[in-house]
Amino acid sequence: YMLANMTLSEEQKKMIQRNRERALEIRRKKLVDAKQNQDGASSAAAAAPLSDDGGQKRKATSSMTGTSVGKRRKREDSKNDADNGKKRKDDNTKHGEKHNSDECSIELEEFEQGASSLVTKSEAMQMYCLPEGTLAVCSYVEKENPRRKGWNMMKLYDRSEIRRRARARFGGLDGLIEERTKRKMKRFQKDLEDTKDIFKSKG
Numbered sequence: 001y002m003l004a005n006m007t008l009s010e011e012q013k014k015m016i017q018r019n020r021e022r023a024l025e026i027r028r029k030k031l032v033d034a035k036q037n038q039d040g041a042s043s044a045a046a047a048a049p050l051s052d053d054g055g056q057k058r059k060a061t062s063s064m065t066g067t068s069v070g071k072r073r074k075r076e077d078s079k080n081d082a083d084n085g086k087k088r089k090d091d092n093t094k095h096g097e098k099h100n101s102d103e104c105s106i107e108l109e110e111f112e113q114g115a116s117s118l119v120t121k122s123e124a125m126q127m128y129c130l131p132e133g134t135l136a137v138c139s140y141v142e143k144e145n146p147r148r149k150g151w152n153m154m155k156l157y158d159r160s161e162i163r164r165r166a167r168a169r170f171g172g173l174d175g176l177i178e179e180r181t182k183r184k185m186k187r188f189q190k191d192l193e194d195t196k197d198i199f200k201s202k203g
Contacts (some may be wrong), residue, residue, distance in 0.1 A: 118156035128165075130162065135157065
């Protein structure tokens, strides 16, 4: 009876030991799995906000940077446009001032003071001593002849251009005056000879 009880006790012990080990193993696995699941959930929860915040921060930073660059470029473009406009205005002003200065610095002859800005063909040839070939390349406007209505339109030339071409042709104002004086003397000599011939014929 006692041996039977001892054998049963040993079997029970073995069963109890196996059951305990099995229970411990199951418990250990459950603990490990639970810990892994908890660690995974914690890592995911911690990483998700960080990634989201980082993405939002990067997006916000990129947006702010793009906006700042765009505003800076717009300001630079506006400044460049303003500077270019001011430069063009200054250049035009300087050009106009230079043109006016050149016009004012030109020495005018007595007959030119207060005269019209346009000259007739006869005046251009007589007073400025220009040939028809030069007048052919000069700018002009056409107007109706006030003395001979119905006649061909008269050509009126720009006095400043005629003056410039004449002085360039004869070496300046003094050269032009000298040439005009020579031509007047030639016409005077010719008229004088014609007058002599008239008196001779009458005599």
